[in-house]
Amino acid sequence: MRALVIKSTGLWYEVMANQKRLVARLRGKFKLDDKKLTNPLAVGDWVEVTPNEQVNNEWVITKIYDRDNYVVRTSTRKKGHDHLIASNIDQGVLIVTLKRPRTSMGFVDRFLIALESFRIPGVILFNKEDIYSTKELNKFDELKGVYQKIGYTVALCHFEEGVSENVRSLFENKTSLLSGHSGAGKSTLINQLIPEASQEVNEVSDFANKGVHTTTFAELFYLDDKSAIIDTPGIKELGLSDIEEDELSHYFPEMRNYLGQCKFHNCLHTNEPGCVVRDAIGKDISELRYQSYLSILKNQDERK
CATH class of the missing domain: 3.40.50.300 (P-loop containing nucleotide triphosphate hydrolases)
Known part of the structure; x- marks a missing residue:
């Protein structure tokens, strides 16, 4: 039956189905858009569960339904992997x-x-x-x-x-x-x-x-x-996953408004001529947010 994941301990999950809390484990391996994940399942996921015929009061997760959205960060424990924070x-x-x-x-x-x-x-x-x-x-x-x-x-x-x-x-x-x-x-x-x-x-x-x-x-x-x-557990650092240098500005709403208006289509808004984003600093774009953008851009470059 269909159930909602309401708690994740890494190995076991608590799910809610028909207003009842059930204990379940994951059967098999699941992937998320070919990402390397430390956890293929997160709180907020809708799943299909079936009774474990060999163990009383235990259920097995056999399917993860498509997600409307999800939030991930880079794993602090496993290089090259992401950690799924929450879904839906x-x-x-x-x-x-x-x-x-x-x-x-x-x-x-x-x-x-x-x-x-x-x-x-x-x-x-x-x-x-x-x-x-x-x-x-x-x-x-x-x-x-x-x-x-x-x-x-x-x-x-x-x-x-x-x-x-x-x-x-x-x-x-x-x-x-x-x-x-x-x-x-x-x-x-x-x-x-x-x-x-x-x-x-x-x-x-x-x-x-x-x-x-x-x-x-x-x-x-x-x-x-x-x-x-x-x-969610307190986070010290939040590493961003799979964001290319020339895509980073797309995730800043105030910069996204200027998408496609710079002289160069691959403008990183750092020191290129004809950059409308830099022209907007102090007007539609705050200096604080622009400096944050540069810091994240530098960090993304260093990760490469």
Whole structure:
């Protein structure tokens, strides 16, 4: 029967079928568009399961249904492989903190690029408003202006004090992928939205100013019959997969608007003459995002 993968531990999966949680394992090998994957199956996947006739209360996954979309990153453990983060999502929600721990804007942009490959809407929630100085609040206002202008939803939050109705409504009638560094507040947000989830929350280390991993495996939590959140382990780095140099700008919405207008069709928007993208810096394209683009471009080149 058809089932939804709601938890992945790497070897075993929990699936939901007919409102029942079942334990299942994968039969055989599955591929994703000829990609080399460390995990062929992810939370959010729809699968076909059949009873294991040799073991009671165990099911076997025999088929993975076609995905509407998926989000991958390069594997940190196996060179040349990708790691499937989640499938069939309606939006990606990134929890960002300006300190304790600080989220680099390069990480933010990489997350948004991972969404852009399937035109998945992105939401950026800046958590820990209560500990920000005036300087940091001004920085938030600046970043909010940059990202809202190019189509992303941005909000300032303090999850420990609760979740506003405006933020809560962002999750209604959607399956949302939740991501961010360890210690940014993913588990706190889930506990506010779904108290029965009882996600473990640890303090940020004073020594390293970094979060402690509390989520070990990806897992889907239901807010109601039509809304769900896929929680993922805290990510330190987000390596992008299979993006060529001359395609990178396609994943920046503000640069995509200038597609095909440069003098050279293979323009990388670095130092080529007749580049309309560079002409738009400080106008339609922020200097911050352009510098992030150059950094990612350099990193992609170094990977080659």
